[in-house]
Amino acid sequence: MRTSISYTQVLADDLTGNGMLDLLVSTMNGHLFCFETDTPWTPLRAWRSQAQGRNVFQPREGFQGVVISGVPSGRHAPRAVTGVRFPLEIELHDARRVPGTRVHRLEVRLGRELLLNRTYELREGTQLLVVREELPSPAQPFEGLLTVQMTNEHGQYFEDVISMSVNAGFESILKYVTLLPLAAATIAMTLASIATRTPLPI
Secondary structure (H helix, E strand, C coil), rough: CCCCCCCCCEEECCCCCCCEEEEECCCCCCEEEEEEEEEEEECCCCCCCCHHHHHHCCCCCCEEEEEEEECCCCCCEEECCCCCEEEEEEEEECCCCCCCCCCEEEEEEEEEEEEEEEEEEEECCCCCCCCCEEEEEECEEEEEEEEEEECCCCCCEEEEEEEEEEEECHHHHHHHHHHHHHHHHHHHHHHHHHCCCCCCCC
């Protein structure tokens, strides 16, 4: 029986986009294996790199974390928005059993541009806070990563990232809008020529 040896950490994410958690295993021979599971995927359950940001090996599910809501299963289909402003729904998870109010500073960045910097409080006994914000779109069309960063009162850091396009792709629509008058004029001239039985102008 042929065996493969792996010295790297097994990573977990929805790699196939079916809403279930997949395991990514790499071997010493340079092979990558993706194993599907029947475990539902959530951003808090995913483990996309050996070091999870600044907290390194800090777990998130059942503890703390931030989730961008309202996105498709997995992170492979980019979210496309248009307009001067766009809505964003964010879930702040904090299951710590500590007395008093817990403070969380939230930052939202589109690429390097800071769109939101605000502090939210979770009262004692509250484990989930859903935040809905209207964020300004950048001045130029954008295609890249939207990053939501959460820092608690102790400086512990959590983030969630999705691929996003803002006011992008309108160039392809413009070329069709430009061609519409020419196509309409050509069709009108052809129909008039058929009706009057006169040749088209050369």
